Amino acid sequence: MIPAAFDYERPETEEAAVRLLAEAAGADREAKVLAGGQSLLPMLRLRLAFPELVVDVGRIPGLRGVREDGDKLAIGALTTHHEVIRDPLVQRYATLLAQATATVADPAVRHRGTLGGSLAHADPAADLPSVALALDAEFTAVGPGGRRTVPAREFFADYLQTALAPDELLTEVRVPKYDADQGWGSHYEKFNKTAQAWAVVGVAAAVRRENGRLAEARIGLTNMGSTPLRAAAAEAALAGADTRDPGAVAGAAESAAEGTRPPSDLGGSADYRAHLAKVLTRRAVLAAAGVA
Template sequence: MIPAQFDYVRPDSLDEACRALASDEDAKVLAGGQSLLPLLRLRLAYPSTLVDVGRLPELKGVHDRGDHVFIGAMTTHDEVVRSGVVRAGCPLVAMAAATVADPAIRHRGTFGGSLAHADPAGDLPAVVLALDGVFVARSAQGEREIPAAEFFVDYLESSLDAGEILAGVKIPKLGAGWGFHYEKFHRTAQAWAIVGVAAAVKRSNGSIAEARIGLTNMGPTPLRARAAEAALEGVELGDRVRQACEEAADGASPPADLHAQPDYRRHLAQVLTHRAVRTAAGTP
């Protein structure tokens, strides 16, 4: 299909982009375009103006800032995967980014664009949620920070205001003793996850001292498996881990579609959480 008519703006700075966005309440930001362009072609989105931020250097790059890693919104998935700073400081992000679609998409799609799209079937939202990331938004009024727990509001809806642009994301470094894994079940390499699990596990004396678990495609937003996290705390790395992971789907409202029904997704969440937690904890 052919998109509806729109105006196109390509600003030279982030401040100019913010002003352009603020001047039109029906404007949308164009980043890598891997999420937005299909919506335009299907006429599921009708922006009056597209503000193209693809050439703004202020939004690109990965930076080690001591206690956290800052990833610019326009950094591509491939750049995230190959970044030594990301692999060293927040390896779970690199693991998940490597599973996004296929190489062509990863070379064009952007880290911030995927998150701002707020698709609960996307791989990265659950990861940033599990790691307690912080979103940095810019507008004509200045800058504000949004905790990941407050960023995802509903299906394809974030807490970004109409005039805000996602500038980047702060990912805390969890330090020594933590292990990570992203487990994903999907039909083909290019398909969305039917269910995905992002796990960060801190080990201490043969037990799980703390677990953080993010769930992909188990509701209208990415979710933290809080019940499973609580059940895993203090558990020895043995058979009781499986029992604790059975709490993974507690409180979730998984969708029903052509690929899976809610009860199947709940079962997948339990199985994949067990796999992800065991792998993150370094147990066979």
């Protein structure tokens, strides 16, 4: 299909992008930000989105790349999935992010799609929002009033909705360091019916091992509600679990779906998704703990 008509602007600075977004908001015009286009363009083509203005931020300098900033990694919003996967800092300190990003769609999408674009799209069936939630990431947004930081637990508001104001631009994602030398392990497990398809359910697991037990577990759930979710009950049940006892992990994983509201659609029923959440949580935690 052909998208509905819209105005197109390609600013070359953050300030210019924010000004365009603020002017559109002030005139009660809907504006959409275009980064890599792998989420927005299909929605335009299928006429699931009808913006009056598209603001292409692809040429803005400084919004790409990975750097260390104290105990966190700062990742530019325009950093592509391919760059995230290959970056040595991400591979060392945010392994879970690299693992999940490697499962996104196909190589063509990963070379064009961006980390910030995927997170700002806020599709609960996408892989990266649950990872950001599990890792306690932070989002840096710039608007007419300056910069602000939004924690991941407050960023995802509802289906395809975030805490970003209409006149704000996501510029950076900050992820705490999870170093394997401190006992951290991670794994992203998802079930999809065909290659490159959205996850029916996905589980992002990061665990810290100490003396053969799980000292801490962080579990994010993909496609188990209108937003990404933390499996809080399973995290609590896993604390202190003996990694040499798969039964203990399996028992804790039985609470993975508690507090969730999974959808029922062509991908599967809510009950089926709840079952998958338990199975995939067990698999992801055992893999993250290094248990075959």
